[in-house]
Amino acid sequence: MPVYAVKDVIDLDTKAPPHLQRISILDIKLTSDCVHRSVKGKVVQKGPVVSCKQRDCLLKAVIQDPKKSSASQHASINVIFFGTLAKDFSRSVSQGDMVLLAGFTISKSPTEQTDRLHPCHLEMSGPDACLSKMLYYIYSIFLWVSRCPLLHRNIYVPLNELKPRRIVNVYGVVTFFKQPFPTKGTDYCSTLKITDQSNAKVGCTIFSERLEDHPKIFRIGDVIRLHRVKTQMFNGSMTLLTSLGWSTVTFDGMLDSPVEPRTSSRTFHFDEADKRVVEALRQWASSQSLLASEPTVPLSSVQPKMYFDLTCQLLAKACMDSRCMLLKVWDGTKCEHPLINVTVAPDALEGEPTNSQDRENLTANILVYDNHVEVARTLKPGMFLRLYNLHAVPQRAPGQPHDVPCHLGFHLHGGTSYGRGLCSIPSDNPDLLTLKRVLESQAEKLASEKEVNDGTLLEVWYTPPEAIGKGLLTFFPFVYSGLTCGHTLQQRSLAHVKRCTPPAFHHVCAQVKSYKPQNLYQCLKLFCPQCTTIKEVPDDEFIAQVFQEALRGSCQPCSEHWAVTSSVDSIQLDRAITMHVSCDMVLENTQSQLLFLQGVTLDETCVISAAHKNVVPVRSEERRMRLLDLSAPFLFCERKRYYGCKQCSQSSFVEPEVSGVEVWDEHNVAKALGVQLMQYVLLLKFELEDETGTVEALLWEDAERFFHASSADIAASQEMQDKVQTIMDRLQPPGSSMAERPWLELCLIAYTVEEDGRTQVCYQITNTETREDLWARP
């Protein structure tokens, strides 16, 4: 589809491929170069699609230079669209739209004398017509359309100047808020109150059926921007209500934190002027002491019967009944009062057992009721949470003597009074800095007290993304050389397997009692074959942060003698987007080129790499090209992402060695860049059972064979992830009793691992494949 619609006219400048150079309509001449050029203009005339013999059909339109009045003679130019492009244009574009064209050719206008327009006209042919003539680099898109061609700065109304029944844009500091809650209608509702330098307080009601469109407010003092909201008097006070086309962005309210817009929208506009408004509101809010010094109360200060806000990390959760969910959390501080422990069956608990935290009185058991269960269900162990208006309830077991100190339990009651609710907090939130530091030191303390049989490997399951890069988790090389399995061994009981001295192969027949991680996306890891480091695959939020950091420190386009560089400055984004291609590759087929992109966000990289094979995001350091921090993928290849090992890759960027490479894949890109490629691996831990006992066995090195799928494909494809889930659901049907589960024939290898001078016996499932009939959904 060569027509690409954007929401805002700004996007015509920011979303266009970086290599396109803008040419003004006035500057167009017959001799102008039209390769890698784009033209922007407003559609002032749009004709019908008419059939023509040579090219099936055509459509004629006139576009006008956005900056020049129609009085200027050559500011308007005829554009002829041919074939499917004519039909697409007719369907997608209206008179008055602003468009950006690329991939056109320039000819002499035969109608110059009669229509008195530009002496040239532009011809646009679809890719089917003249693919060979076109040099489209990243996008195979020719036309960008903006349906809201009003190019004016947004006007923000001070809160004391609001008049009823208007559509307005406002900025404010949040003084009260509720997390979105379901209404009796079709939407969720967010209720908040905001204020600004005028000191007027205005209530806002936000309706949207999409939770992700609601403002991301985490604490009082956050700054919010609302676009296209409706003013309305209610009970004698001014209120704001969402209206058609409304949008919102929020910012942290702390004086020194970076001005990062929080939004689910991919196409919002934010510039220097906005940044200044946010900073002014922060300054004012701090002078008014609108931000309470600490947004939440640590567990160590909680007293019985208190209502308070808590910031914490989720350790584990369990469903109690349809209206109640248990969250086991900690914030690393020790409560003065003993905490109750709610025990549930281990297989009902999602997340790791909290035994070591329980022992130290660090685990808070929170019962979440009624309307809050919906949000609680979406939470994953490892996430950071904030709970609002949590109730510390002293609980005494029936019959317990009164001199026993009471235990504290925590209830998040139903309803939304006083802002009662909960939400997950992105791990880069500035309020989490202290919490993370405390948790880290507590985790170290607990780990040092841990016993051998606690299973060191399990530490990797729920490592939050930010732990990556600090403490890398390492597997020790396995010792089982010189053994082979020809599947001729006699089947043995699990008790027999446990009695044998490793290394040894065994054939067993067993059922799956449980497996970890229960969330299969967590079983994908990154593995360095060089140093055997294993780490989590970071989430998008974390990767986007790495890109943002690179943007902050990387203003000058880098200049490398080996690369051809083209750059576009975006005033709106306040940055330049730059593309580099190796001189040796510039004339090659664009699909096989290695493309270096600088000044792009993660989202932009994803859009570009969707249509391009090898995209390497880079930054500049004193005009020299550098890779981004290797916590982020170093290579984007269509939907696949590849990571490098921080320990084993060259620390400084080298000129890529491109000669002699026929086809670029992740292996030779990594090699050319001096990066040690990390492999995607699958890592699962099974608890196997037969009549004689249980054995914990890893599925790792032969996991791809087991699932008949490559880890890299699983990482890039939802379909493949579903396939793995299907197989697991067949091996251990959800909610099934042991009697209902299938028996599996497995080959196990027993081996020893040396760790801290201690020898541990481990088991791995090997040489085993699932049958093809397990792949399809039952």
Place this chain on the structure above:
DNA sequence: GTTTAGGATTAG
């Protein structure tokens, strides 16, 4: 052109 909500404790 807009039903919902329009702050103001659950009661486990």
